[in-house]
Every structure is written in structure tokens, then in C-alpha cells.
Amino acid sequence: MTTQRMASIPIHRDESADALSGIAAHWLMTGELPPELVTGHKLIDFEHRFLVSAIANLRRVCIDHEALVNCKACGRGIREACESQLIGMLGDVFAFILDHFKTEESIMRDSLMIMVDRDVCQAHMEDHAEIAAKVQEIVSSLDSLHIVSRIRELDALLSRWITNHIALHDLLLSRWISREDSLIQGF
Ligand SMILES: [Fe+2]
Numbered sequence: 001m002t003t004q005r006m007a008s009i010p011i012h013r014d015e016s017a018d019a020l021s022g023i024a025a026h027w028l029m030t031g032e033l034p035p036e037l038v039t040g041h042k043l044i045d046f047e048h049r050f051l052v053s054a055i056a057n058l059r060r061v062c063i064d065h066e067a068l069v070n071c072k073a074c075g076r077g078i079r080e081a082c083e084s085q086l087i088g089m090l091g092d093v094f095a096f097i098l099d100h101f102k103t104e105e106s107i108m109r110d111s112l113m114i115m116v117d118r119d120v121c122q123a124h125m126e127d128h129a130e131i132a133a134k135v136q137e138i139v140s141s142l143d144s145l146h147i148v149s150r151i152r153e154l155d156a157l158l159s160r161w162i163t164n165h166i167a168l169h170d171l172l173l174s175r176w177i178s179r180e181d182s183l184i185q186g187f
């Protein structure tokens with residue numbers, strides 16, 4: 001692809017994508033979550049690491065997922081390889097999110113946060129449902145000439161999840177648990 005052609009293609013970047021580049025760079029260098037996204041809850045942090053590694057893998061599928069408009073310029077063999085990699089990743093991500101959301105929602109119930117801070121938990125669970133619905137939407141709109149668009153959509157969704165959902169909802173949940181733990185230790 002020439003520089004001239006690259007310049008004529010709009011590249012969609014937003015703040016969450018930029019923030020994620022920093023997170024992805026930190027991940028590639030250290031294999032760890034950046035400190036601002038560490039909740040302190042071992043299981044939740046372990047599962048979030050899977051999410052960051054899924055994004056790093058997703059970004060390796062296409063030669064230029066930011067700039068390519070569609071997959072027409074790639075040969076059939078490349079398209080088939082990309083499609084099968086993306087289908088595999090979508091399957092893994094979807095299975096992961098169902099498990100991960102179940103983990104967090106059972107922590108909300110077991111820690112009694114859901115009784116004390118119902119609205120906060122409700123908003124957290126609604127965001128989970130929205131993320132799951134968007135992954136399903138991406139799965140159902142797969143087609144072999146627009147794999148790159150689906151990669152872009154999944155990348156944007158996972159990026160927003162990391163930069164917004166974890167930083168807002170998951171950190172509130174982990175703060176509640178550490179407060180609960182310190183109360184128990186006080187007795
Ligand atoms: Fe969550």
C-alpha cells in the first residue's frame with residue numbers, strides 16, 4: 001500500500017484506542033496489567049489478563065486492521081486464514097466473557113454488595129449484558145469480505161471494555177470487597 005493511498009484512508013482513532021495502545025505496549029513489555037487497572041482481586045485480575053492478551057492476539061490477525069476498508073485486496077487464502085483465526089478468537093472471547101461476568105456477578109451477591117449498593121451493581125450488570133450483546137452482534141455479522149471491519153469492531157469493543165468498564169465498574173466492585181475484607185479482619 002503506497003503512502004499516498006494510506007493518507008487517503010480515514011483512520012478512526014479515539015481516546016480509548018490511544019489509552020489502549022499504552023496498555024498493550026505495557027502488556028507486551030511486561031506481560032502484566034498496568035497498575036491503574038489492577039483491582040487487587042486475584043481471580044478478577046487473572047481473568048482481565050486474558051482479555052488484554054486477547055487484544056494483543058487480535059491485533060496480529062490482519063496486516064493493517066486500522067486502515068484497510070475491506071478484505072478485497074487480500075487473496076482468498078489469506079482471507080480464509082484471517083476468518084478462521086477470527087472465528088476461533090470470537091469463540092474464546094465469548095466463552096471468556098460469559099465465565100468472567102458470572103464470576104463478578106457472583107462476587108456481587110456473595111459479598112452482599114448487591115443488597116447494599118443495588119443501583120451500582122445493576123449498572124455494572126447492565127454493562128456486562130451490553131458487552132455480551134455486542135460480541136454476539138459481531139459474530140452474527142461475519143462475512144469473508146469484511147473480516148477487517150469485524151476485527152476493528154471487536155478491537156474497539158474490547159478497548160472500551162478495558163479503558164471504561166474495568167476502570168469504572170470493576171474497580172468499584174474490588175474496592176467494596178477490600179473494604180469488606182478489612183471489616184472482617186477488624187473483628
Ligand atoms: Fe465487570
Ligand SMILES: [Fe+2]
Pocket residue numbers: 044048100104166170
Ligand atoms: Fe471484569
